[in-house]
Amino acid sequence: MAKVMRAKPRYKKQQLEKVEECGELESITVMYDGKKHAVEFPKSADAKVIRQNIKSATGIKGSFYVHFGDSSNNNYLHCSSVTSSNLAKLAGNVVEVRGGNDFNKGGDATWYSNSQQLKPEVQLKFREMEIIPFDNPP
16 A cells, blocks of 8 residues: 655644744743743744644643632633733733643533533532422322
8 A cells, every 4th residue: 555645734834933933932931740841932833823832842632721810710711712921911820721631621521511510509409400300199
């Protein structure tokens, strides 16, 4: 059988050319699994390039959330909204990456299904309503 050679997608080639053209690089420090990683990306990079750079530096597979600020506050950015302008607001701070592993996935499908589940007390109430027969006299 003949081996089929696949060419690199045009998008990747275009992104590499953009990175080579742009001399200025922005750098942030990302904390993941207790380790600090330095991530560099061009100042004019879009969310996809930044996301790929964070994934390659940390070894994350799949979607993730970026947590910033105090640990008591729930300040999260989804990886699709991590742009250079959003990260410029967090300059000088160490941002923490959460999710992205098999146990605590940051993927949209997992978070969507968890957000659609009923609270446990509401589930119990519905279950009690199902058990009561209709012909039960008061």
